[in-house]
Amino acid sequence: MHDLAISGDVVLEDGTVLTDGWIGLSDGSIASISQQPIEAARESVHPGKLILPGFVDVHVHARSNPDEGIAATTTAAAAGGTTTVVDMPFDAPARPVNSVERLEAKIADVNREAVVDVGLYATFAPTGPLDHIGAMASLGAVGFKVSTIEVDKVRFPRIPDGRLYEAFQEIAGTNRLVAAHQENQEISDLFSARAKQDSTNPLSHARSRPPVAEAEAAGRLLELAYWSGAHLHMVHGTIPRTFDLINWHRSQGVAASGETCIHYLILDESALTELGGRAKCNPPLRSRDDVAELWVQLEDREIDIVTSDHSPYALANKDTASIFDAYAGLPGAATLGTLLYSEGVARGRISLATFTECVCSGPADIFGFEKKGRIAIGYDGDLVVFDPDARHNLDVHTMHYRVGWSTFDGYAVTGRVLETYVRGTCVFRGDKVIGGTGHGAFVAPAH
Numbered sequence: 001m002h003d004l005a006i007s008g009d010v011v012l013e014d015g016t017v018l019t020d021g022w023i024g025l026s027d028g029s030i031a032s033i034s035q036q037p038i039e040a041a042r043e044s045v046h047p048g049k050l051i052l053p054g055f056v057d058v059h060v061h062a063r064s065n066p067d068e069g070i071a072a073t074t075t076a077a078a079a080g081g082t083t084t085v086v087d088m089p090f091d092a093p094a095r096p097v098n099s100v101e102r103l104e105a106k107i108a109d110v111n112r113e114a115v116v117d118v119g120l121y122a123t124f125a126p127t128g129p130l131d132h133i134g135a136m137a138s139l140g141a142v143g144f145k146v147s148t149i150e151v152d153k154v155r156f157p158r159i160p161d162g163r164l165y166e167a168f169q170e171i172a173g174t175n176r177l178v179a180a181h182q183e184n185q186e187i188s189d190l191f192s193a194r195a196k197q198d199s200t201n202p203l204s205h206a207r208s209r210p211p212v213a214e215a216e217a218a219g220r221l222l223e224l225a226y227w228s229g230a231h232l233h234m235v236h237g238t239i240p241r242t243f244d245l246i247n248w249h250r251s252q253g254v255a256a257s258g259e260t261c262i263h264y265l266i267l268d269e270s271a272l273t274e275l276g277g278r279a280k281c282n283p284p285l286r287s288r289d290d291v292a293e294l295w296v297q298l299e300d301r302e303i304d305i306v307t308s309d310h311s312p313y314a315l316a317n318k319d320t321a322s323i324f325d326a327y328a329g330l331p332g333a334a335t336l337g338t339l340l341y342s343e344g345v346a347r348g349r350i351s352l353a354t355f356t357e358c359v360c361s362g363p364a365d366i367f368g369f370e371k372k373g374r375i376a377i378g379y380d381g382d383l384v385v386f387d388p389d390a391r392h393n394l395d396v397h398t399m400h401y402r403v404g405w406s407t408f409d410g411y412a413v414t415g416r417v418l419e420t421y422v423r424g425t426c427v428f429r430g431d432k433v434i435g436g437t438g439h440g441a442f443v444a445p446a447h
């Protein structure tokens, strides 16, 4: 007898659908999958609805704004069908996770505050010893996040190239990945100085960080991965060229993977004119042609995964007179899966198999979460009940962001998350997050 049986159109690993299938859950894990009804203490039956693996969003910044934090970010994730997030290490104010002590403290915070499961990136300072990298890997950090451009001198610093190479060598020995924000400092400095002469035109932001700044840094990082043997995970690629470079290096034997974010698949740079600071992110939004080509690369599987890059800043820091005073980043933890389903699957741009590879099994595999991302025996009971036909407009009030705004408020979509389960426990149903803080747990890579 199982604890819980869930029935619906069960989406299996290869994207095939077990129509009116049954999943039996015991002790938080998937214990059986059947075409026949499964006996259980409780039943949750959803004819005509998809049962998907819980989404795995490996790029959120819960603490870039300390007023948002882990509880609010994972509450929003639960409402969006995301059952595992990976949080970035650039915690505000000025508390980057760059030591064993800070990583241990953050793991304890996750176990107390999280509603869904949480993996953690670590990082390292621009100077000083690197011997804590191995210790942070052993504690369960998924990898190490760095930047080639200065975002914040203490919290999110630029790491010089020589230091990057040394650190890549150290990381190569740990079985963890290195992830990098890829923009060229000098190109951005020069073009920013020029663009700032037109600071009330929001499009100036896109001009201040041209595509070459991203591609050059991406190529440089991939070469560092080639020469060090490290696994490089490229975060937020925004242009086809970045993924061409990743795939060429992969063909040369480099361990590389690449992600884009949902907003780069939906918004082009014209959104800056329409939405101002609410469409400001780094790297910036690109051309319509770039957006169209990213979809082709996604379905051709030249882009591995899609994330939210959830960056929840207060509106006061977004609606600024000069676009250069606005903080970069958009809240997105609540909308990743629904937006990718709606814009991708419902519009026929990607298959259901590609969808689950991009936001379920793909990120779980790259980050080493061996019990996440699939509906298969022995995996965690992380599930989403999803109505694939619901047409509605996204509503910020159902996203559960403490910042209370979304770039996608009012956006018309097809598809809706009805219920979210984390390790067999329902944490979201209807429009209510019913999972409490502390249900979510720290999750480390398996090896």
Ligand SMILES: [Zn+2]
Residues within 6 Å of the ligand: 059, 061, 088, 309
């Ligand atoms: Zn980010």
